Amino acid sequence: MNTTILVTGATGNFGKLTIDFLLKKGIAPANISALVRDENKAEDLAANGINIKVGDYDNYESLLNAFQGIDKLLLVSGTDLANRMSQQLNVIKAAKEAGVKHILYTSFERKNETETSPIAFLAKSHIATDHAIKTSGIKYTIFRNNLYLDVLPMFLGEKVLESGIYFPAGEGKAAYVSRTDLAEAAANVLSSEGHENKEYAMNNIENYSFQEIAEAISKITSKEIKYFSPATEEYSETLKNAGVPGEYIEMFTGFAEAIKQGEFDSDKSDLEKLLDRKPTSLNDFLKNVYAK
Template structure:
């Protein structure tokens, strides 16, 4: 039995769809959900729904019973994620889960000096808890999603250009769906025991290069400005962007600038058995309809 947490989210749902496409029967897949009403589409596909809440340890132990492989998709509650995922790892161990996979993140700086330390700590803590649990594990070090770039650029990017303090450093941004497919491939094959994989693109690209590609795609000049951090924060705050989003955008931009997401090694192509989607192809898909 394979169980996927975060099954109503984008990553979990996509992984389940890829499992089905690969011929895994629906009754061999379980989905951890808090609210059955939000999982009607999964129920329609024949997926087993397991009710569980990261804050309710007993519910997790019950949900994880009989599970061979558990995909722990990192939670979205950044404030409480560390404790919640600790509960999930301990519950998996108690329930007898044989193999746990965890969606972590690509990085170079594990210290508190990281510009995204506010997000990193829970990931690193969860990785460590999994490794000392005694369970067989696979750690997926996911790069920053290509899917996140339009959010960083803003809805008016084709009019205003890209305003982001990310410098000229290149990153190996990758498509979330490519990562989900690679995850499904790991779940349905052997030889991944106690390994860590880098799920990054095979090419590194800068935001300046992305602006050039976008200009070519839409047939007009899209300028890229990389302002100082304080000017960026001041500008977004003045535009009414919520403080927590300003901090997140600024942190990720600085992480890009510091090279946190650049990599010379990736396992994504091998795990997919094909080349992952390029940044340019993604931009074409997103912006040609606008």
């Protein structure tokens, strides 16, 4: 099978991991292209024989050139939140014009798609991208990724072992997943058939609250880690006084409230099937980070 695959955001964590898994699965480097903005950051990819395509989400012509001859395109969601929607719509339009046969997108798990969602500022671009992909006429696969296990240390803070967990998520639970597992599943889908016009629930097989996270870290470190869920206003004020930038406060409080409301609590998962094994558990992840 000489399917040509292109991965966007190829020098970022997710893109890089996906390319690594494609190579491990025996996909020839000549059949893999990496879309990057800065060629200098892609020297390791080029050294592995990956085709480097220089392109910018804001530059339509560069995307059109990069997508020529590509069968499958993995659109890794962008990080420029202010411009993400228009950038990703550019990618879809260019993919259609260039004749890309199948587009795969790293979207996110959610229940509330209205403006009342505490993370509407993040959700809007994902929802618009999902819709544009589904109505583009191109075959698609949408990954509804849950929150990364990898972001937990950021929510828990650097002093979690000294002062416990201070995060306004109440008793809300989420099916946190490892970014590495998600990238491996994406590579499995990219390198096989039968995934056309599907949406996959990329959740872990268990949901966890911050109380359970505190108990797990206590067990791992043999220290008593307490969980305290303050009111959102108090939490915002505390972060503000600690000099945390406003956009981070908005993001942290938004995610905390979404977790509290059960946005990421899920009883459905396609991840185990796509990996052909159990996903990395919360406990394994925390051990890796906090076990001495």
